[in-house]
Amino acid sequence: MLHTITVSTHKRTEILDITSEVQKLVQESKLKEGLCLVFVPHTTAAITINENADPCVLEDILQELEKTIPFDDNYQHLEGNSAAHVKSSLMGSSISVIIENGQLKLGTWQGICFCEFDGPRTRQVWIKMIS
Amino acid sequence: MLHTITVSTHKRTEILDITSEVQKLVQESKLKEGLCLVFVPHTTAAITINENADPCVLEDILQELEKTIPFDDNYQHLEGNSAAHVKSSLMGSSISVIIENGQLKLGTWQGICFCEFDGPRTRQVWIKMIS
Amino acid sequence: MLHTITVSTHKRTEILDITSEVQKLVQESKLKEGLCLVFVPHTTAAITINENADPCVLEDILQELEKTIPFDDNYQHLEGNSAAHVKSSLMGSSISVIIENGQLKLGTWQGICFCEFDGPRTRQVWIKMIS
Numbered sequence: 001m002l003h004t005i006t007v008s009t010h011k012r013t014e015i016l017d018i019t020s021e022v023q024k025l026v027q028e029s030k031l032k033e034g035l036c037l038v039f040v041p042h043t044t045a046a047i048t049i050n051e052n053a054d055p056c057v058l059e060d061i062l063q064e065l066e067k068t069i070p071f072d073d074n075y076q077h078l079e080g081n082s083a084a085h086v087k088s089s090l091m092g093s094s095i096s097v098i099i100e101n102g103q104l105k106l107g108t109w110q111g112i113c114f115c116e117f118d119g120p121r122t123r124q125v126w127i128k129m130i131s
Numbered sequence: 132m133l134h135t136i137t138v139s140t141h142k143r144t145e146i147l148d149i150t151s152e153v154q155k156l157v158q159e160s161k162l163k164e165g166l167c168l169v170f171v172p173h174t175t176a177a178i179t180i181n182e183n184a185d186p187c188v189l190e191d192i193l194q195e196l197e198k199t200i201p202f203d204d205n206y207q208h209l210e211g212n213s214a215a216h217v218k219s220s221l222m223g224s225s226i227s228v229i230i231e232n233g234q235l236k237l238g239t240w241q242g243i244c245f246c247e248f249d250g251p252r253t254r255q256v257w258i259k260m261i262s
Numbered sequence: 263m264l265h266t267i268t269v270s271t272h273k274r275t276e277i278l279d280i281t282s283e284v285q286k287l288v289q290e291s292k293l294k295e296g297l298c299l300v301f302v303p304h305t306t307a308a309i310t311i312n313e314n315a316d317p318c319v320l321e322d323i324l325q326e327l328e329k330t331i332p333f334d335d336n337y338q339h340l341e342g343n344s345a346a347h348v349k350s351s352l353m354g355s356s357i358s359v360i361i362e363n364g365q366l367k368l369g370t371w372q373g374i375c376f377c378e379f380d381g382p383r384t385r386q387v388w389i390k391m392i393s
Contacts, residue, residue: 002231035299035392037166037227041238043182048351051305056338057347064331064348069195076187085188086195089179093241094227096299096356098390100264105388107303110355126236128229130166130261130392133362168297168358172369174313200326207318216319217326220310224372225358257367259360261297261392 001029003127009119013066013084015050015058017111018125022097023104025127032102034131039094041126044084044118046091052111065090065117084117091115099129132160134258140250144197144215146181146189148242149256153228154235156258163233165262170225172257175215175249177222183242196221196248215248222246230260263291265389271381275328275346277312277320279373280387284359285366287389294364296393301356303388306346306380308353314373327352327379346379353377361391 003025007016026036040047051057065087075082095112098105106112114125134156138147157167171178182188196218206213226243229236237243245256265287269278288298302309313319327349337344357374360367368374376387 002229002236035390037229039227039229041236041241043180043188043238043240049305049355050347050351054339054341056340057305057344060337060339060344061348061351063337064335064345067335068199068330073195073198075191075194077185077191078187079185082188082191083195085181086192089181089192089244090221090352092223092226092354093180095354096227096301096358098264098299098301098388105264105303107305107386109305110303113351124238126229128166133360133367168360170358170360172367172372174311174319174369174371199330204326204329206322206325208316208322209318210316213319213322214326216312217323220312220323220375221352223354223357224311227358255369257360259297 005125007114007123009116009121012119013062014116016114017052018114019111022112026099026104029129031099031129031131034099034129036097036099037094037128038112039126041124043088044081045123046088046115047095048091048113049095049110050113051109053109081118087117136256138245138254140247140252143250144193145247147245148183149245150242153243157230157235160260162230162260162262165230165260167228167230168225168259169243170257172255174219175212176254177219177246178226179222179244180226180241181244182240184240212249218248267387269376269385271378271383274381275324276378278376279314280376281373284374288361288366291391293361293391293393296361296391298359298361299356299390300374301388303386305350306343307385308350308377309357310353310375311357311372312375313371315371343380349379
């Protein structure tokens with residue numbers, strides 16, 4: 001079965017921890033063992049796994065991406081959001097997490113992070129579990 | 132079962148939309164629900180998901196990757212294609228897409244994009260579906 | 263079933279080929295066909311697929327990542343390892359490989375590469391196989 005999480009973003013670029021929303025869906029599914037795919041159906045957003053403790057880490061990630069892929073850089077695409085498309089592919093459209101004992105199995109400091117690169121917008125995240 | 136798509140590239144760096152080829156294999160498989168892994172067995176190519184509408188987006192992605200990881204940059208590897216290896220790991224060797232109702236479930240603007248970074252060459256893409 | 267590989271790193275940044283360790287686990291599992299997820303439960307390390315022949319390729323990857331995401335760059339995170347966190351998300355927390363005939367199915371030059379970005383440390387890699 002396919003599940004959807006709705007994420008509201010409030011800045012042009014922003015990283016939001018959605019671990020607890022994904023964890024809740026895994027628990028509700030009653031699936032004990034398997035894989036959880038977290039997929040972003042947008043081409044100017046992404047999903048990644050990174051630190052869930054100090055929010056400065058997520059700010060540093062946004063800063064380095066902005067520095068590496070500047071908002072303005074003689075892009076051909078006329079919508080003005082090419083940097084967001086590039087960042088989307090660099091970070092990736094999905095992550096996979098192991099499910100064990102009915103829970104997401106993440107490292108101590110790992111959180112599931114939704115990456116907005118062309119906000120603010122209302123976004124979707126699709127969750128698919130496989131046993 | 133494992134499926135193979137052959138991709139012919141015509142430039143040194145190039146991004147090609149292979150969504151329809153993958154979609155065709157999914158439909159032929161008769162699998163109704165599951166996951167589709169699209170895997171590139173090369174270390175100087177990659178696979179990503181990005182915009183399927185304006186081809187300028189794919190050109191902008193290539194431009195930014197070239198700027199960030201220059202073709203010549205005092206590399207140690209003597210074959211002269213180190214930039215392609217770096218880009219390959221940054222973009223990734225596989226993508227996963229949800230299968231629902233016997234179809235790839237992609238966002239409105241998402242296409243499956245083969246990335247050539249050391250062409251022109253004849254390349255393979257492996258497709259594995261899991262229910 | 264979930265398997266764990268322990269990796270000892272000896273430098274701050276280092277890429278280690280762990281293909282044979284993963285291959286051994288796949289063979290021992292007796293699984294004939296499916297997918298193998300290789301997952302890194304750390305936020306300052308990563309996993310990628312790249313060349314298994316000339317080790318200079320892995321050195322060139324580390325060099326380009328260091329140049330793009332410098333160790334010192336006015337980061338907010340006070341632990342001093344923000345560059346490692348950024349590189350971790352750029353390279354990714356997991357890779358998926360097809361299992362066929364009881365073996366990992368990789369391209370001729372592909373190896374599974376553990377990426378240390380904040381070592382030296384003792385690290386874990388989790389392996390999950392799905393049929």
